[in-house]
Amino acid sequence: MSTGTLSPQIPPAPPRRRLISPAAGAVTAVVVAAHALAWHATEFSPAALVQGWRGMADFLGQALPPDLSWQQVLLPSLRAALITLAIGLLGTTLSVPPALGLALLAARTTAPNRWVYQAARSILSFLRAVPDVVFALIFVTAVGLGPFAGVLALILHNTGVMGKLWAEAMEEIDLGPRDALRVGGASGIQIAAHAVLPAVVPQFVGLLLYRFDVNVRSSLVLGLVGAGGIGFLVNQSIKLFRFDEMVTHLVVVMALVVAVDQLSAYVRRRIGA
Amino acid sequence: MTPADTTRRSSPPAAVVEAGDPALVVRGLRKSFSGRTVLDHLDLHLASGEFLALLGANGCGKSTALRCIVGLETPDAGTVTVHGHRLGAARGTEPAHLRRQTAMVFQQVHLVRRRSALDNVCAGALGRLPLRRSLAPILFPRALRQEAMACLERVGMADRAAEPAGRLSGGQQQRVAIARALCQRAKIILADEPVSALDPAAAEQVIGLLAGLAHERGLAVAAVLHQPQLALRHADRVVGLLHGRAVLDAAAATLTATDFEALYAPDHRPAEQEPR
Numbered sequence: 001m002s003t004g005t006l007s008p009q010i011p012p013a014p015p016r017r018r019l020i021s022p023a024a025g026a027v028t029a030v031v032v033a034a035h036a037l038a039w040h041a042t043e044f045s046p047a048a049l050v051q052g053w054r055g056m057a058d059f060l061g062q063a064l065p066p067d068l069s070w071q072q073v074l075l076p077s078l079r080a081a082l083i084t085l086a087i088g089l090l091g092t093t094l095s096v097p098p099a100l101g102l103a104l105l106a107a108r109t110t111a112p113n114r115w116v117y118q119a120a121r122s123i124l125s126f127l128r129a130v131p132d133v134v135f136a137l138i139f140v141t142a143v144g145l146g147p148f149a150g151v152l153a154l155i156l157h158n159t160g161v162m163g164k165l166w167a168e169a170m171e172e173i174d175l176g177p178r179d180a181l182r183v184g185g186a187s188g189i190q191i192a193a194h195a196v197l198p199a200v201v202p203q204f205v206g207l208l209l210y211r212f213d214v215n216v217r218s219s220l221v222l223g224l225v226g227a228g229g230i231g232f233l234v235n236q237s238i239k240l241f242r243f244d245e246m247v248t249h250l251v252v253v254m255a256l257v258v259a260v261d262q263l264s265a266y267v268r269r270r271i272g273a
Numbered sequence: 274m275t276p277a278d279t280t281r282r283s284s285p286p287a288a289v290v291e292a293g294d295p296a297l298v299v300r301g302l303r304k305s306f307s308g309r310t311v312l313d314h315l316d317l318h319l320a321s322g323e324f325l326a327l328l329g330a331n332g333c334g335k336s337t338a339l340r341c342i343v344g345l346e347t348p349d350a351g352t353v354t355v356h357g358h359r360l361g362a363a364r365g366t367e368p369a370h371l372r373r374q375t376a377m378v379f380q381q382v383h384l385v386r387r388r389s390a391l392d393n394v395c396a397g398a399l400g401r402l403p404l405r406r407s408l409a410p411i412l413f414p415r416a417l418r419q420e421a422m423a424c425l426e427r428v429g430m431a432d433r434a435a436e437p438a439g440r441l442s443g444g445q446q447q448r449v450a451i452a453r454a455l456c457q458r459a460k461i462i463l464a465d466e467p468v469s470a471l472d473p474a475a476a477e478q479v480i481g482l483l484a485g486l487a488h489e490r491g492l493a494v495a496a497v498l499h500q501p502q503l504a505l506r507h508a509d510r511v512v513g514l515l516h517g518r519a520v521l522d523a524a525a526a527t528l529t530a531t532d533f534e535a536l537y538a539p540d541h542r543p544a545e546q547e548p549r
């Protein structure tokens with residue numbers, strides 16, 4: 001039984017370190033090959049870029065200076081930016097209840113059983129795998145062009161992303177408080193409410209703010225496919241070859257994105273998330 | 274034979290539970306993890322009004338035993354009887370109020386750090402609250418808050434009730450955790466190394482508190498300790514575990530320090546079976 005005693009033997013030699021293990025060599029070869037194939041598949045060509053410089057110059061000539069006329073361009077641009085912000089806001093907030101519900105079912109620490117856990121995981125994976133632009137295209141055909149389609153698209157995709165991240169946060173918590181309450185006879189829902197959720201509040205809020213930031217940027221892209229907001233204006237000005245208007249819209253977009261990013265970062269710093 | 278009778282008692286027991294009543298009886302408890310036997314036919318009994326110290330080397334199965342008793346682990350064999358009612362092997366196979374009679378206190382206290390001490394204590398009562406009164410601390414009934422305050426008062430923490438649990442010192446947190454067990458209205462308190470992270474003065478205070486709950490309120494209290502001296506000073510009875518069996522069971526008054534040597538002798542330590 002007692003094998004743990006020390007004996008005056010020569011200690012076994014530590015394993016030798018090899019410069020490159022066969023596994024690392026194989027991985028390197030595969031990665032290099034994948035890049036070569038990808039270069040070929042995407043018709044990557046610096047030469048074509050250099051040859052196209054004249055087109056670029058033309059474009060810049062038309063785009064600058066930006067058209068800053070208040071009534072025709074800037075005011076509509078600012079209004080549309082507010083709509084974009086609103087899409088991002090609703091798309092984030094309204095996805096909180098479904099994301100929270102699915103996260104509780106998709107975290108091993110709170111799922112009632114294996115089947116529910118797997119089902120919730122699958123739903124979240126699906127929602128996350130389908131890009132919000134694709135959801136937007138679907139909803140534009142269902143509810144028509146406009147911001148509402150954008151909100152619906154963001155809710156679905158964002159539920160998938162937040163639900164997964166929240167579920168992971170809930171799986172990483174210290175299980176001690178859960179055990180203590182379980183011994184006291186608390187039910188699964190009570191344990192979620194009193195041991196799991198309080199432990200993940202900072203991560204939840206941090207992720208929520210981060211997703212708000214991401215969703216405002218996403219709603220720009222959604223506008224490009226007809227789901228309202230300033231992206232829609234960018235798309236229109238490109239179609240009408242009004243590149244000077246487009247640049248104005250892009251400047252407004254930049255200001256919006258920077259402002260939201262700063263705000264979200266500030267709040268996250270303040271709550272220490 | 275009632276071991277509690279053989280020992281000194283600082284004050285007469287309150288008429289909460291009749292002293293000497295066998296609160297907890299464990300018979301033939303067995304548990305192995307992936308083929309390795311951790312509990313090997315463990316027998317244990319604990320009377321109301323008794324403070325039992327559980328001693329043994331690291332890895333001898335003390336925590337596993339307590340976790341099996343409260344149903345956090347499912348034992349492979351054996352029975353647990355609480356006040357004459359036998360519990361099922363797994364949780365949820367017997368009336369919930371039977372399980373609630375036993376509370377557990379942990380070395381790492383396991384409080385929710387961001388919640389106030391009072392909310393943490395209230396959470397001990399979740400098992401008997403209806404769902405609609407229990408989903409958030411704000412819904413807790415007034416009577417429960419008052420009861421929780423009384424529990425905090427008992428452990429000397431009433432003045433820190435509003436403070437987030439994570440901001441209290443280790444000893445204070447441990448006392449709040451004990452208050453949570455009281456708010457659970459448990460008749461049996463099992464404490465797994467409640468003072469291993471505490472300084473000697475705080476340890477003395479917490480163990481004195483646990484002993485007081487046994488002797489004054491008639492609760493059945495068992496605590497895993499790693500300090501034989503502390504056990505000798507406060508416990509009524511000492512049980513020593515070795516390789517998942519109870520090899521020592523005697524009134525604390527009859528024991529001396531040498532009686533513990535066998536428990537910790539290096540020869541008796543099981544060989545480490547960690548895979549390389």
Ligand SMILES: Nc1ncnc2c1ncn2[C@@H]1O[C@H](COP(=O)(O)OP(=O)(O)OP(=O)(O)O)[C@@H](O)[C@H]1O
Pocket residue numbers: 306311329330331332333334335336337338
């Ligand atoms: N969930 C688990 N899975 C696998 N092995 C476990 C598990 N829990 C405990 N063990 C093993 O059971 C043995 C006894 O562990 P236990 O925690 O009960 O010991 P202990 O007496 O409480 O020790 P300590 O004094 O260090 O707390 C150890 O070898 C441990 O590795």
Ligand SMILES: [Mg+2]
Pocket residue numbers: 335336337465466
């Ligand atoms: Mg232990």
